[in-house]
Amino acid sequence: MPELPEVEVVRSGLATALAGKSFGSVTVLHPRPVRYDPLGPEHFARLLSGRVLDAPRRRGKYLWIPFEDGDALLCHLGMSGQFRINRPEDPLLPNTRVLFDLQPHGDQLRFVDQRMFGGLQLAIGGAELPGVIGHIAMDPFDDDFDPLTVGRELVSRRSTVKRALLNQTLVSGIGNIYADETLWRSRLHGDTPCHALGGRKAAGVLRTSRQVMAEALEQGGTSFDALYVNVNGSSGYFARHLDVYGREDLPCHRCGRSIVRDRFMNRSSFRCPRCQRLPRQVAPPNGQDATLGCKP
DNA sequence: ACTATATCCTGTATGC
DNA sequence: TGCATACAGGATATAG
Known part of the structure; x- marks a missing residue:
């Protein structure tokens, strides 16, 4: 669930909590979160213990903890992943999946992930x-x-703008919330064909995405519930600054029209029906259907 | 090659 | 209260 700002909050929290630490013993309580590890849960645990940690890094929604020896622990929070710092004697939260003992001082890093x-x-x-x-x-x-x-690159895609913003191989870190917020600020309908934007407009959309996520980061990220929290277990405050996401039937902060919700890829898209309209048909590059992505 | 869809999970909210 | 259903912020395999 966390997008770039939320992952950055976690990375920043880990940077403080893990400075100067090493992994002691590692315990995998559920195999699923380590399913991508090529060697399996037992090897994962054994091969991680004793590693000396460097400052955590991030790209998009991925973060990794580099080791002094050149390897790293790569982490993705998915929809509900959390890292927490506890004392070993603290009770386990529900859905705690992996434990990392930390040395010195004996704290414990815990990976908690409901889904x-x-x-x-x-x-x-x-x-x-x-x-x-x-x-x-x-x-x-x-x-x-x-x-x-x-x-x-975005303009050259035979897809629509929201899909492109969510495509992590084009630009990473943007998820459903920040895609909708970016499109609202840009006054764009998510179904606008990519080719309907000029390069300058497309660059503007990308700069807007950075601006929206920077503001969210200042607020400690977006959180609707306890599923996303920082390493201390507290939530961010950007949810109260959202302009469209989750605001179905509430007035647009620019024009007052009611925000609408559309179905999109098994999830929801929120937009203002007045500020974010589809453009009239735009001449596509050669060979493309003129109505691609456009609704009447 | 590129794009769209189905799927992996669990927990909560909602309506009957 | 019990039950069924819808929904949730993501990435990826595979289908087209």
Whole structure:
């Protein structure tokens, strides 16, 4: 569930909590969160113990904890993953999946994940950038992220704008909430064909996504419930700043019209029916259907 | 090659 | 109260 700002809050919390630490013994309580690890739960636990930790890193919604020896622990929170720091004697929260004893001082890092869409795996040689996320594009906060370059790439896609924003191989870190918020600020309907945007407009959308996520980060991320919390167990406050997401039937903050909800890819899209209309048909590149992605 | 869909899970909210 | 259903912020295999 967490998108880039929420993952960044977690990364930042881990950076503080794990500074100068090593893993002691590791206990896998449920095999599913380590299903992507090529060696299986027992090897995962054994191979991680004793590792000396470096500062956690992030790309998009992935984060990883590099080890001093060049390997890393790669983590994805999925829809409901959390990291918590506890004393070993603290009672386990429901859905606690993996325990990492920390040395020195004996704290414990715990991975809690209700739905288990998330995952943890050992990334051999992955301290800089784990190979298995090589296909994940830079996110808008990356120093080398260039909105114009990515904007041109976006325009060339034979898809629609919201799908493109959610495509992690084009730009990473944006999920359903921030896609909808970005589109509202950009006054764009999510079904707008990519080719209907010029390169400059597309670059503008990407800059807007960075702005929205930066504001969310200042608020400690978006949270609707206890499923997303930082390492201390507290929630962020951006939910109260959302302009469209989850605001069906409430007035648009720009024009007052009621926000509508559409079905999209088995989930919901929220938009203002006045501020975010589909453009009239735009001449597509050669060979493409002129009405692609457009509704009457 | 590129894009759209179905699927992996559990817990909560809602309506009958 | 009990039961069924809908829904949840993601990534990926595979179907087209």
